[in-house]
Structures are given as structure tokens and as C-alpha cells.
Amino acid sequence: MFKAFMIKYGEIGLKGKNRYLFEDALVKQIKYSLKKVDGDFKVSKVTGRIYVDTIGVYDYEETISALKKVFGIVGICPMVQVENKGFEDLTLKVLEYIDAVYPDKNTTFKVHARRAMKNYPLNSLEINSELGGRILEAFPELKVDVHNPKINLYVEIREKINIYSEIISAVGGMPSGSSGKAMLLLSGGIDSPVAGWMIGKRGVEIEATYFHAPPYTSERAKQKVIDLAKIVSIYTGPIKLNVINFTEIQLYIYEKCPHDELTIIMRRYMMKIAEILAEKSGSMALITGESLGQVASQTIQSLNATNEVCTMPVFRPLIGFDKQDIVDIAFKINTYETSIQPFEDCCTIFVAKHPVTKPSLNHIKKSETNLVEKIDELMETAINTVETIVCN
Numbered sequence: 001m002f003k004a005f006m007i008k009y010g011e012i013g014l015k016g017k018n019r020y021l022f023e024d025a026l027v028k029q030i031k032y033s034l035k036k037v038d039g040d041f042k043v044s045k046v047t048g049r050i051y052v053d054t055i056g057v058y059d060y061e062e063t064i065s066a067l068k069k070v071f072g073i074v075g076i077c078p079m080v081q082v083e084n085k086g087f088e089d090l091t092l093k094v095l096e097y098i099d100a101v102y103p104d105k106n107t108t109f110k111v112h113a114r115r116a117m118k119n120y121p122l123n124s125l126e127i128n129s130e131l132g133g134r135i136l137e138a139f140p141e142l143k144v145d146v147h148n149p150k151i152n153l154y155v156e157i158r159e160k161i162n163i164y165s166e167i168i169s170a171v172g173g174m175p176s177g178s179s180g181k182a183m184l185l186l187s188g189g190i191d192s193p194v195a196g197w198m199i200g201k202r203g204v205e206i207e208a209t210y211f212h213a214p215p216y217t218s219e220r221a222k223q224k225v226i227d228l229a230k231i232v233s234i235y236t237g238p239i240k241l242n243v244i245n246f247t248e249i250q251l252y253i254y255e256k257c258p259h260d261e262l263t264i265i266m267r268r269y270m271m272k273i274a275e276i277l278a279e280k281s282g283s284m285a286l287i288t289g290e291s292l293g294q295v296a297s298q299t300i301q302s303l304n305a306t307n308e309v310c311t312m313p314v315f316r317p318l319i320g321f322d323k324q325d326i327v328d329i330a331f332k333i334n335t336y337e338t339s340i341q342p343f344e345d346c347c348t349i350f351v352a353k354h355p356v357t358k359p360s361l362n363h364i365k366k367s368e369t370n371l372v373e374k375i376d377e378l379m380e381t382a383i384n385t386v387e388t389i390v391c392n
Contacts, residue, residue: 001080001100002060005067006162007050008075010172025175025203026050026072032237033066047116047158051081064168069235071201072175077154079164087122090161091134094153097163098135098142108145109135115157127155174203176237181205182285182315183278185270186241188224188343191289191318193232193335194326198317199287200236207281208239208391209274211246221343229391231335238392242277245385246270249378256370260356263297264364267306269379275310276383285313291326292319296355305359 007030012022027043027050034041039058044051052067060078067076082093098109113127122130131153132144156162184196186208200206210225226241233239249269257265274286290298297306307314318326330336368375 002078003054004079004081005052005063006077006079006164007052007067007073008077008167009050009072010074011174012072022072022175022178022203023050025178026070028177029070029072029175029237030067033070033234034063037062037066039063049158049162068168068170070175071171071173071203071235072178073170074172075167076170077162077164077167079162082161082163084117084120084157084159084161087127087130090155091131093161094131094155094163095135095138097165098139098151098153101165102151105139105141107150108143108148109151109153110144110146110149111135111153111155113155113157117157117159120157127157131155171201171235173201176200176203176235177205179203180285181207181281181283182287183274183281183283184208184287185274185289186210186225186229187289188221188228188339188341189289190330190336190339191291191294191326192287193228193289193339194329194333195287195289195315195317196232196239197235197329197333197335199315200232204285204287206232206236206239206287207242207278207283209242209244209270209277211244211270211273213247213250214245216247216250218343220341224338224341224343226389226391227338228335229389231333231338233392235333238390240281241389241391243387243389244273244382245387246382249375249382252371252374252378257367259352260354261359261364261367262352263355264302264305264359265368267297267302268309268364268368269375271306271314272309273379273383275312276379277386278312283312285315286310287315287317289318289326290316291321291323294323296357299357301358301360302356305361305364308361 012019015022023045027045030043037059040055042053064076067073080097111128111131113124115124135142151165153165179202182199182204184206186192196206208229212222229239229241250266253262253265278286293299330339
């Protein structure tokens with residue numbers, strides 16, 4: 001029955017003179033999301049409303065599922081759009097709508113009319129009253145309930161008239177790309193995909209970097225990260241994934257530095273490399289999945305030590321989350337089952353038995369002087385041999 005959808009957005013409506021930029025970004029993201037859905041669609045922006053019109057046969061459930069994952073959409077309204085031919089014609093269309101959508105009439109309803117065209121002969125209150133009366137005449141088993149109706153019937157009077165009664169909740173947030181670009185340090189674990197999703201929800205375009213350590217990490221571990229990037233890209237749009245061969249750097253640090261400081265020093269060089277790639281790509285921040293106190297490298301002292309190598313802001317959206325909070329979101333966005341596949345990432349291979357939990361920055365820097373002979377060359381090689389994969 002439904003050949004069109006009205007898209008409701010939230011924060012975008014508060015953007016004043018710049019609102020059109022956010023609306024355009026949302027339209028672009030909707031078009032991208034619908035490319036994978038069976039059917040042809042026309043996405044348009046008309047006087048403060050965004051519409052998705054279907055052309056021919058399409059898959060309703062797939063369409064709703066795709067739209068629910070678009071950052072920036074708070075509600076999806078399957079609707080009937082009719083020509084504005086006067087109140088009598090509107091009445092007939094509303095009665096047809098109720099009869100088709102609600103075969104069981106033993107329920108309650110309320111009419112919510114909104115008159116955007118001020119030259120329409122009836123105002124909003126008059127439309128509510130008149131339509132409500134006509135509905136009761138046609139379907140006497142229906143009852144009016146102005147406080148808690150089972151059916152909320154919305155009628156928008158515009159150049160064309162929108163009739164709908166369902167608002168399907170969507171993910172919300174801001175449309176991808178409307179808040180700049182950032183580089184996600186993406187591992188194969190539970191946390192970093194969730195962190196990327198959360199920052200992506202705020203309108204940030206996501207690029208990602210993964211540190212691979214063959215032969216200590218397998219191709220299956222790499223594929224797991226690619227799969228995670230693809231899942232997150234359903235929400236964010238295409239993600240460019242940079243795969244860095246980190247093996248030689250890790251082995252060199254392992255050879256030259258105290259083993260209780262391995263994790264912190266390796267993490268510092270990951271941040272350095274990610275920031276260099278971020279600068280090249282036009283990213284303005286780094287994103288990590290760190291949660292305060294979760295592991296030895298995520299104490300406040302450890303975070304201070306890793307932060308020190310960066311000049312860019314580092315976004316840590318999970319910093320105050322319990323593990324279960326993060327797991328809950330991973331389930332919600334469908335990354336959890338992929339994240340728990342038993343393929344090691346490079347961070348878990350060289351973990352010390354007793355890692356330092358309160359590292360001294362001065363001690364860390366002193367240990368890094370052991371690396372001066374080769375570390376710059378190894379970093380340059382890793383960056384120059386980066387493998388780039390577009391995940392969508």
C-alpha cells in the first residue's frame with residue numbers, strides 16, 4: 001500500500017540558516033543506504049520535508065531496515081500522499097486509508113492535522129473536528145480518545161497532502177560527513193567498532209587504520225577487521241581501511257624495550273602512525289575504543305602516556321562505559337558476533353605477563369631512546385606499504 005515515506009529528523013531542525021547543508025548530507029546518505037535495497041527510489045527535499053518515493057515494486061521490510069540505520073533519521077513514516085483537491089476528496093482518501101491499514105476497527109483514534117498551506121479553507125482544529133466526525137460516521141465501532149489513542153492519524157496539508165499513522169523509530173544522530181572526518185584505530189575486538197559507530201552517529205565521516213602483524217596474526221584476523229568495517233559502514237557510509245604491517249615495529253620494540261612497557265610503547269607508535277595517516281587523509285581527530293581502567297593500557301596514567309604523542313584530539317566515546325554497556329551496543333549494531341571470533345589481533349600477541357599500569361612518561365620516553373637507530377625507518381616503511389581497502 002505504501003509508495004512513499006516521510007523522513008523525520010531531530011537535531012538538524014535546530015541548525016538555522018545552515019540546515020540545508022545537513023539536509024543535503026542526509027539525502028546523500030539515504031540514497032547510499034537504499035542502493036542495496038531491492039527497488040528503485042527517488043529521494044527528495046521539499047520545503048522542510050524529506051521524502052522517499054518508491055518506483056515500481058520494492059521490498060518494504062528491507063527499505064525500513066535500511067532507513068532505520070541512517071544516521072540523522074529519528075523517524076520513518078510510511079505514508080499515502082494525495083493531491084490537494086479539497087476537503088471532500090481528502091475525507092474519502094482518509095477513509096480509504098483507515099479501512100486498508102486497520103481492518104480491525106474496534107479501537108481508538110485521534111486526528112492530528114497540520115495546515116502548512118494557510119489558504120486552506122479549514123484550519124487545523126476544524127480539520128481535526130470534521131475529519132474525526134466523518135471517520136466516526138463511516139466506522140461507528142471506532143472511538144475517539146484524545147489522551148491515549150491506539151491510532152494517531154496524522155494529516156499534513158501541503159501542496160500535496162500527507163496521510164500517515166505510524167512513526168517508526170530510527171537511529172537518530174547527525175548525517176554522515178556533516179561533522180568532519182576522523183581516523184578510527186580499528187582492532188578486531190568488541191570496543192573499537194562501537195567507538196567508531198558512536199562517533200559516526202555524531203555526523204563524523206570515518207576512516208580506519210588496522211595494525212596487522214603477520215605471521216603472528218592470520219589473514220582470518222585481518223578479514224575479521226574488514227568484516228567489522230563493513231558492518232559499521234552500513235551506518236556511516238563507505239569506510240576506507242588502512243592496513244599497516246606492524247610486525248617489524250613490534251619485534252623491534254620487543255627486542256629493545258622493557259617488557260612491562262611493551263603495550264604502552266607499541267600503542268604510542270600506533271597513535272603516531274594513525275595520526276600521520278589522518279593528516280594525509282584530511283582527518284581532524286583520532287578515535288579509539290578505550291574505556292577507563294578496563295585493561296592495563298587504559299588506566300589514566302597509560303592514557304596520558306599514549307595521548308602525549310598526538311597533536312590531534314583523541315575521541316574516546318567509551319571512556320566511561322562498563323564492558324556490558326559496550327557489549328549491549330555491539331549487539332545492537334550487529335558487530336558482537338564478528339568481534340568475538342577467536343582470531344588474535346596484533347595487540348594480544350606481545351602482551352607482557354605483568355604490564356605496567358601506572359607508567360611514568362619520563363621512563364617511557366627514556367625507554368624509547370633505545371629505538372632511535374631504526375624506528376623512523378621502520379615507521380616510514382610501514383606507512384609507505386599501507387594496504388588500502390574500501391569497505392562498504
